[in-house]
Amino acid sequence: MKSFSTHSSHIPTEYEFKHSKWIKKMLRAYWVVVITHFVVQIGCFLFLDYDRTPEDFMIHVLFWPTASSIASILIASWIDRRFSSFSFYAMSAASTVVAWTIIHVNYDIRIIQAISLLPIFTSVLFFSKKRVWIACLMQTTGYVLVLFDSGYRSYLTSFDMVSIPAFLIVGTYVAQVIVTSGVEVLDDLKDSMLAKQELIVRNAIMTKQSKTDGLTNLYNQSSFKDYYDKAYEYAKSGMSLHLALIDIDDFKSINDTYGHRVGDTILEKVSLVIQENITSSDIAARYGGEEFALLMFEQSFEQAYALVEQIRQKIALMGHLELEGEPITVSVGLKSFSARLTKEKLFEEVDACLYAAKRTGKNKTVTSLDLVQV
Structure with a gap:
């Protein structure tokens, strides 16, 4: 040997x-x-x-x-x-x-x-x-x-x-x-050179902080709007684009019952599930309060639907010690880009899908196809 x-x-x-x-x-x-x-x-x-x-x-x-x-x-x-x-x-x-x-x-x-x-x-x-x-x-x-x-x-x-x-x-x-x-x-x-490197790092940190939400580490609303405008223009040239809005159900009662600190913990957990399940080309943001926005690229509508459903189901299966072991749920609205829609109209229709999910029982994903059937 x-x-x-x-x-x-x-x-x-x-x-x-x-x-x-x-x-x-x-x-x-x-x-x-x-x-x-x-x-x-x-x-x-x-x-x-x-x-x-x-x-x-x-x-x-x-x-x-x-x-x-x-x-x-x-x-x-x-x-x-x-x-x-x-x-x-x-x-x-x-x-x-x-x-x-x-x-x-x-x-x-x-x-x-x-x-x-x-x-x-x-x-x-x-x-x-x-x-x-x-x-x-x-x-x-x-x-x-x-x-x-x-x-x-x-x-x-x-x-x-x-x-x-x-x-x-x-x-x-x-x-x-x-x-x-x-x-x-x-x-x-x-x-x-060290001072210059420090300045570059500091600027990079400040740029990241200006683009991301401090609590969830996702993009903030302002950054999302910039990416949404660019994504819409790319979609007009033939790239696939799907927009989803995800909202935590009954989040106000969580804050009222357990306090805002627990509410912040729930937001962090939901954002982590979103980050772990989206692809490297997708963009996720905390759009405001308990609402999250998701831009999905390079996939079919069926794949986008499966992705948001996976996120929704994983969140529903989680127990939370902060809520005495109780789970939480999210509602999702989803729609794909269409050349007939302006970017404002596309967002409004996704928001309508989210509202329909809330109104018809929560803890579900509603798409524009579901709205037509209703």
Whole structure:
């Protein structure tokens, strides 16, 4: 039998993903720097006066500097793939090797010392003061190591010996200022985004509250009228539409006998039954008091009738502790859209069906067909 490991693999966070992406970009950039330096050195040797022999040039200017730089980049790339938590340190070490190799080869060009700032300012991308200081420490280490070369050391003046470390410290300070400013900007942006999200959520809540009834969580009368107007226009273009009005029987006596708090509980229970039985495309609203309105789409009249009957029967079968175990009933009026009816006339006829249900015994669903038979 095969055994399966229960250990879940680590899923990189968005920050870690961006961190890795920048590491890879910088390592690719160092490849460009090394190749550019290699090409420039060949061009200088071929077209400018060069005080080195071809053999010395090939070994000490091209081969060893390029080989050490390439090796450092390859090692950093390998560490990035295998040990991502050490990626930054590997990248910084590679950049130190590349920078100080170029400086060592071209120490007679004074401006070349500025390359040592490249790794320091690269560390700014990670918005970490600690990483800026690590980059500074590595560049200082690189400087100390090249001092062991007597040729390079003899070229430096006493001023150079002091100014280069000072140059690195000042560059690090500037990088620190950039990091601090960047972090502040990011914090401000984050606060702004959070405030915006809060505002969106608050507006969404307010919009929902303005459209729904606070007690039943169904749409309120105002929202229903808006949906009814739109549904009527859609029905005129061929979409099926059925309108039902549902009214709790003898609701006034419930309020008078048991109080308005119990009445509110009954309203909540009835609205819950309605919500649980309508389809996702239907619209239910508390139209007023104990009356509910229901718009049904994408179904036949028989299906709409079966749906409201299901709601009515489920309500009739419920017992209520608030009413000492007694049930309640609802009456329903139902009618389908007809092109001959205005939206006002359609509503009036559904209301007439509801009135007929009340008048002829309650706890029933009356449709326009029933009215014609009467």
